[in-house]
Amino acid sequence: MRALALFSGGLDSVLAMKIVKDQGLEVVAINIQTGFGSTIDRREHMQNMCDQIGVELKILDLRTEFLDEVLFDPKYGYGKNFNPCIDCHGFMFRYTGQLLEKYDASFMISGEVLGQRPMSQNKDALQNVKNLSEVDDLIVRPLCAKLMPITKPEELGWINRDKLLDISGRSRSRQLELVKEIGLKDFEPPAGGCLLTEIQFSNKLRDFVTNETLEIEDINTLKAGRHLRLPDGAKLIIGRNQEDNENLKKTTSLKYDRGRILEANGPFCLLQKDASPQDKKLAGDIIVTYGRTDFEQEYIIEFEEFQITGKKLDSKEELQKYFV
Ligand code: SF4
Structure with missing residues (x-):
């Protein structure tokens, strides 16, 4: 008997897999990439968790499907x-459900805990997730199963309901007891989870989709740099540090011109194509202001197909109104 697990890398999903594994079932951890994870790479952590409890890890890239089917019309x-x-969650179960046959698995599990998140993990929400999953009663939540109606895998004896748990709420005390029992090490995932839960990222995304059509390659540009919407509507993105600069350089989006100050250290920048002359002029001053530049001197900013000039502004305060 084999189960597929929705695996986020977080502690609850590790424990859910371990509980099922301890019943003698095989478990395959399925991590789904929506594109909105942070820039911090969690693969090493996820692999470490799976190795510690002896399950195989599979990573599934569903970025396109997530954009097309979930993000804008939930x-x-x-x-x-x-x-x-x-x-x-419904989407993740739906796609994982389509893999049951491929992996010769019979049902799915997740680390959801009843009442842990008031909006998305209450009884109704968990039922709605199940309905969206379009699978026939094949979802078991090992951490809170005893608080939920019995499922087909339990009824048919594929998994022993008596050995499942009844954890609810936000406290992690039961989970931490289990960590001790298992001897799990380094179980806290690296900082930075789903960016869609963060206010600043959500504001950038909202601004973007109000003005443009979001494509896969735009997502990474939303994760890096300072984002400014200039008066005539052009977007300017300025790297805040070396890491941002490197990430912005990697963009494959065709929506931007890529530029940097000549003859001074300064941030790597992306300026939306077809910016108006006024926006270009302002962008030049802003880019120079964020560089290691001197007042009064005019600098050239070189983009791939054109150059602009700019002078350092007296204060960054006046730029606040452009920040997204
Ligand atoms: S936080 Fe919400 S939107 Fe983000 S991956 Fe998790 S379930 Fe999906």
Whole structure:
């Protein structure tokens, strides 16, 4: 008997897999990439967790499907920010359900805990996730199964309901007891989870989709740099540090011209193509202001197909109104 697990890398999903594994079932961890994970790479952590409990890790790239099917029209709406968690979980189960046959697995599990998140993990929400998953009663939540109606895998004896748990709420005390029992090490995932739950990222995304059509290659540009919307509507993105600069350089988006100050150290920048002459002029001054530049001197900023000039502004304060 084999189960596929929705695996986020977080502690709850590790424990859910371990509980099922301890019943003698095989478990395959499925991590789904929506494109909105932070820039911090969690693969090493996820592999470490799977190695410690002896399950295989598979990473599934569903960025396109997530954009097309979930992000902009979630049936159950958004959480506090741009996070359509109920629809997202349903989507993940739906796609994982399509892999059951491929992996010769019989059902799915997840680390959801009843009442842990008021909006997306209450009883109704978990039922809605199940409905969206379009699979026939094949979802078991090992951490809170005893608080939920019995499922087909339990009824048919594929998994022993008596050995599943009844954890609810936000406290992690039961989970931490289990960590001790298992001897799990380094279980806290690296900082930075789903960016859709963060207010600043959600604001950038909202601004972007109000003005342009979001494509896969735009997502990474939203994760790096200072974002400014100039008066005539052009977007300017300025690297804040070396890491931002490197990430912005990697963009494959065709929506931007890429530029940098000549003859001074300064940030790598992306300026939306077809910016008006006024926006270009302002962009020049802003880019120079964020460089290691002197007042009064005019600098050239070289883009791939054109150059602009700029002078350092007296204060960055006046730029606040352009920040997204
Ligand atoms: S936090 Fe992000 S990845 Fe997790 S369910 Fe919500 S939208 Fe999906």
